[in-house]
Amino acid sequence: MLLRKNISAVQQPGFSGTKLLEFLGGLKLSFILMALLTLLVAQRAIVAQRAALPGDGETAPWFLLWLDRIGVGSPGDLDNPFFLAVLFLVINLGAACVLMLRKGQRQQHALQAFRSAHEIEGLPCHARLDVADLDSAQLCKHLRQNGYRVKTEQTNQEIRLYASRHEAGHWGVLFFHLTFFVVLLGALLSFATRHAGYLELTPGERFEAGTQKFQRNSPEPLFTWDADDFTLELDHPDLSYWQPGKARQRASEVRLYDKGGQLLGAERIAVNNPLKTHGRTIYQGSRNGFVAGLTITDNRGTEVKGAAHFVLPKDPGQLKMTTRLVPPGVRMALLMELHTDQLKQIDGLAELALKHPVSLIKVTSESMDGRRFQGVLFGGSTLSVEGLTLRFDSLKPYTSYLVVRDAGVPVIFASFALLLVGLLITYFWVPERCWVSILREDGQQKIVIGAITEKYKASFRARFDEQIRELQKERPQA
């Protein structure tokens, strides 16, 4: 019994494999997976918008609240379903590509064959022309004028034509499907290699990539590689505003040095104009402002150096530059509000600047007992706050950068270009094939024309009928 089963398997090689391939690469499975992916992406959109709803969602319109209710808890809940959906989609795409390659070759071979009048009359678009003076040369010319490539075959009683155009379109769907693998490869590369680090610099300050740590950064990627190190030095920020709170330009002039400290050149980094160097891309950040150098001394004489960062106004409705500082070893926070004449140097912010050449910080303490205004701290002076002495040492502008390394970016962008080419071929380079049989019956010439296309069949039929009318009209009936 076992032996018979084995013989049967040998006699039908690949039978179950083909069925499995057809199932895995089937259009229905592909549709179901795509629908599933749509639902998952919609869930991701709901989760993304939840964090961005106005007023923590309380004042959001009813339909957004309704959408929010059907969303999952967090993006992490979608990781496994996404992974599974993409995995099955990759299997489906792979199997579909194999099937398309096999079927495509067979179909292409069969379609390029010449056809008899009887076969042509079996096509959905066909017509019989009774014109005596239309010969194969004229028909070939007419077809070529319409962009067809024509092949001819002649027997004793019959001349057969095969004409086609946009034949490359036959492979468009396969090409389009293959590009998804490139998209996925790019995404995978990004996932495995992307690293982003955030840093802030004041004029004259340097950042040495490789030895210095970023102020904040993304988790370490799965793969990393040694890149040439460089040093970035801020020359000066270049900011301008349409009005206070509405930025016009965020840019900065920087100097770039190599590993050995050799000056490589002066560069300008701006929003939409990042600096690409040493395998990394340096983006201009949106956080800009002033950093105040402070010295805090407690009543035992312990001195701590600190810095308070004040961000330039980002909203016309909130123009104050404030920050919150928690000194070490005390149970209170310091709320600080900066006023400075240095704002005059920023185009569009002069109206917020102090008229006199001075910088000051209004200090309010915040503790369990509530808030209490403590006084004004002028540049170079000191202020006592609840047993601490604050000294305002310096004030400098600062700007921020994002330094990114991602090996997936060029692959992703190349895949986008391929995807577009694939889509254009699939939908707008549709193959059209035409067969003609010219034969003599009862001493009369009979022409049978038929044509097929893969898409837009109704409008193709309308065009076909129009062409037939044109051929009939040009020549008087026999």
Place this chain on the structure above:
Amino acid sequence: MTAALFFWLALASYIFSSIAYISALAFSHDKSRKLGTILALIGLALHSISLGLRWSAAGHGPYVSTYEILSSNVWIAVTFFLLLQWRIRMFVHLGAIVMPLAFVMMGFALMGSTELKALSPTLQSAWLLVHIVFAKLTVSGMLVAVALSIAQLLKDRRDPQQGFLTRLPSVDVLDDYAYRLVAFSFITLTIMIITGSIWANNSWGHYWSWDPTETWSLVVWLVYGLYLHGRITFKWSKAFSTWYIILSFLFSIVAFFIIPYFVKSQHSQYMVG
């Protein structure tokens, strides 16, 4: 002020053009059809002046506020329809559907703030123009596909051999062109998403950030992808296909215009107001 005056004159022309197209379709009035086209052209010219004046005053193209976005979308949709009508004569009667949709969208545009807005640093990029142009082409293609679908539904509901419906192309041809336009919009939508992604990478350092608007636009892409896929896989009926197109368009309007209006995201800087 002058831009607003030309906007209102354009709106009036579109309304009268709609009336002319509808009467041409209903009463087989060839003169009305010609009048509809002329009024649409006049409306388009006035609309162009309005957009040009606003462009000059604002120093940037009409793509920053809801008012500007909807207004320029209508401009592209009307241009698209007039070109289609010129190239394919059988679509001339679709003006009875496209033009009313156009002036309704103009009305919606007026619901947004007409105040001039300055461009933030992120929006000062050549990619913005490419991104926006393809977004507008997407909406235009979808809008005309909806008009074709509505025409199909009208022909399906009534005897297509009687009355004004005889002047519309056959259901098969309408369905064919609706499919073609969805394919066109799908490609322009793809370009819109791709250019947005390239621009985001250039501006923010990441090509995809799951921002609500970009994620919803991916959902719209998948929804239209399902239409193109489903037609081949399941040989959907024409009635199902038409309803799918109409509902997909409504969904895309919610995703592109209504959600960004309420949800603060990286796209909000040009969508609010």
